[in-house]
Amino acid sequence: MADTMELRDIEVWDGNMAASHALRQVQVDVVAAYPITPSTPIVENYAGFTANGYVDGEFVMTESEHGAMSCCIGAAAAGGRVATATSSQGFALMVETLYSASGMRLPIVLNVVNRAIGAPLNVNGDHSDMYMGRDSGWIQLDSYCPQNAYDLNFIAFKVSEDHDVRLPAMVHQDGFMTSHTAQGVHTLTDEAAFNFVGVYQPMNDMLDLDHPVTHGVQTEEDWHFEHKARQQHALMTAVLPKIQAAFDDFEKLTGRKYNLVEAYDMEDAEVAVVCMGTSVETAREVAEEMRAQGIKAGVVGIRVFRPWPLEQIAAVLKDVKAIAALDRSSPHGTVGALYNEISGTLFNTDTKAVLTNYIYGLGGRDLTKAHLVSIFTDLKANADAGKVTTPLQQYIGLRGPKLSFF
Amino acid sequence: MLEIRWHSRAGQGAVTGAKGLADVVSTTGKHVQAFAFYGSAKRGAAMTAYNRVDDKVVMNHEKFMRPDYVLVIDPALVYVADITANEKDNTIYIVTTHMSTDELIASQPKLEGRKVYTVDCIKIAQETIGKAIPNTPMLGALMKVSGMYDIEFFKESMVKVLKKLPQKIIDANMIAIQRAYDEVK
Numbered sequence: 001m002a003d004t005m006e007l008r009d010i011e012v013w014d015g016n017m018a019a020s021h022a023l024r025q026v027q028v029d030v031v032a033a034y035p036i037t038p039s040t041p042i043v044e045n046y047a048g049f050t051a052n053g054y055v056d057g058e059f060v061m062t063e064s065e066h067g068a069m070s071c072c073i074g075a076a077a078a079g080g081r082v083a084t085a086t087s088s089q090g091f092a093l094m095v096e097t098l099y100s101a102s103g104m105r106l107p108i109v110l111n112v113v114n115r116a117i118g119a120p121l122n123v124n125g126d127h128s129d130m131y132m133g134r135d136s137g138w139i140q141l142d143s144y145c146p147q148n149a150y151d152l153n154f155i156a157f158k159v160s161e162d163h164d165v166r167l168p169a170m171v172h173q174d175g176f177m178t179s180h181t182a183q184g185v186h187t188l189t190d191e192a193a194f195n196f197v198g199v200y201q202p203m204n205d206m207l208d209l210d211h212p213v214t215h216g217v218q219t220e221e222d223w224h225f226e227h228k229a230r231q232q233h234a235l236m237t238a239v240l241p242k243i244q245a246a247f248d249d250f251e252k253l254t255g256r257k258y259n260l261v262e263a264y265d266m267e268d269a270e271v272a273v274v275c276m277g278t279s280v281e282t283a284r285e286v287a288e289e290m291r292a293q294g295i296k297a298g299v300v301g302i303r304v305f306r307p308w309p310l311e312q313i314a315a316v317l318k319d320v321k322a323i324a325a326l327d328r329s330s331p332h333g334t335v336g337a338l339y340n341e342i343s344g345t346l347f348n349t350d351t352k353a354v355l356t357n358y359i360y361g362l363g364g365r366d367l368t369k370a371h372l373v374s375i376f377t378d379l380k381a382n383a384d385a386g387k388v389t390t391p392l393q394q395y396i397g398l399r400g401p402k403l404s405f406f
Numbered sequence: 407m408l409e410i411r412w413h414s415r416a417g418q419g420a421v422t423g424a425k426g427l428a429d430v431v432s433t434t435g436k437h438v439q440a441f442a443f444y445g446s447a448k449r450g451a452a453m454t455a456y457n458r459v460d461d462k463v464v465m466n467h468e469k470f471m472r473p474d475y476v477l478v479i480d481p482a483l484v485y486v487a488d489i490t491a492n493e494k495d496n497t498i499y500i501v502t503t504h505m506s507t508d509e510l511i512a513s514q515p516k517l518e519g520r521k522v523y524t525v526d527c528i529k530i531a532q533e534t535i536g537k538a539i540p541n542t543p544m545l546g547a548l549m550k551v552s553g554m555y556d557i558e559f560f561k562e563s564m565v566k567v568l569k570k571l572p573q574k575i576i577d578a579n580m581i582a583i584q585r586a587y588d589e590v591k
Binding site for chain 1: 425428437441444
């Protein structure tokens with residue numbers, strides 16, 4: 001039986017510490033990991049908790065991230081609660097196995113501390129790794145601050161392990177900007193946290209020897225399409241209602257309210273930025289300041305990146321005149337991914353909104369409040385003109401000559 | 407919003423100092439943020455750490471800051487780091503040095519006309535803790551200059567922050583904090 005830990009109501013934790021305590025509190029059976037900056041402290045702290053008797057589970061050091069996720073897949077198939085963490089190049093090395101985890105319908109929670117992908121090598125935060133995971137069949141939840149990194153882990157386990165879902169989930173947080181930034185985090189007691197997620201209920205577990213099952217099968221043209229369709233069906237129909245239900249339960253327990261799409265100052269907004277991660281909170285502060293200057297500014301934060309809550313996002317953006325999609329990842333050859341998602345979301349609606357794209361913050365480059373003021377100012381001009389008055393895609397925060405496309 | 411920038415060398419404990427301060431401030435009901443500029447920094451490399459303190463939740467995640475206080479915990483950084491970067495008219499500087507405030511300003515004219523305080527945190531740390539870890543004494547000096555908290559309350563709070571360390575080290579840190587509080591000029 002694991003020891004419990006007494007926590008203060010508010011602990012000053014960075015995002016990594018918050019995530020590692022969440023993993024401890026849900027008593028993961030197997031954490032298999034290969035540490036990489038900036039996610040290292042999650043598994044390092046967790047290994048410490050395990051060694052000191054605070055976790056009744058196994059910590060496995062593997063030879064690579066590919067091995068770490070492979071080990072997680074084996075443990076999840078065997079019938080255990082499983083989690084790990086990674087970033088950047090490590091995430092990239094995991095990619096092959098990510099598709100196996102989702103295709104085998106295994107509930108695994110992966111904390112992704114978002115970091116740039118080289119070359120050039122860079123340890124700082126951007127969303128390149130998060131974007132790389134978006135077709136992998138995983139649920140992707142996004143944190144804006146250490147409190148979110150803590151809370152969303154509980155949501156991830158609860159939804160992922162639900163027998164109607166049985167899909168792995170990533171909890172994202174911004175490298176350094178969340179992972180190494182200490183802020184006040186409201187805690188749950190060990191008991192309340194564990195009870196929120198509950199005792200793990202295995203399904204089709206390999207170690208249930210009375211009910212033999214096969215994992216990791218091969219299907220060719222005969223059945224592959226049907227398996228993939230079934231996976232997509234679960235992701236598209238089961239997941240969002242389960243996330244909403246988990247958010248509702250979590251609000252009852254903690255008073256903290258999460259939404260499938262986070263809309264701030266959007267009721268009467270004329271201009272809005274859509275973004276992810278810590279940028280959402282900085283943008284909220286700037287939107288308030290723009291309102292004081294008479295610009296009706298709002299912010300839409302993507303909380304659930306996959307499955308994409310298309311209808312809910314269309315609803316919050318329907319009356320806006322000008323929208324900026326902010327992408328913290330190099331799109332390499334096209335418009336940013338969020339720009340594409342928002343375009344696709346609004347295309348068949350009645351919106352007349354003007355949509356533009358900003359690429360920002362690559363490799364940890366600071367997104368300052370001054371940058372956001374200039375974006376909102378561009379948006380106001382677009383809203384007043386009723387058309388795009390700037391290039392469609394602009395780089396913001398880049399040194400040297402301005403760069404823009406389309 | 408109160409904003410603080412630390413100038414330090416990696417390994418001198420600026421991050422621990424910033425987090426320790428955040429820990430103490432958080433217990434008084436205020437909202438805090440503590441972070442640092444990392445990179446592939448090696449021990450001894452110049453680095454900066456930051457604190458934000460506010461009555462409401464800190465949502466600003468920009469790294470850009472116009473600090474109210476600049477805390478320099480390595481004497482040489484006054485000459486090699488841009489310690490006056492993004493300063494305000496009323497930014498207050500607390501610098502670790504063996505020099506007097508007048509001597510320091512004479513040696514670094516950039517500080518002329520600024521509100522500058524000096525204290526030898528390195529020497530205090532060596533004489534009390536036995537190691538040149540100037541982070542906790544700097545917090546003692548900050549308490550004196552800012553009047554943020556009563557020094558006895560601050561020391562009691564820091565005992566809790568440092569609780570995992572051996573008692574001897576905790577006691578030495580408390581003496582270091584008090585000495586910097588008394589000696590900063």
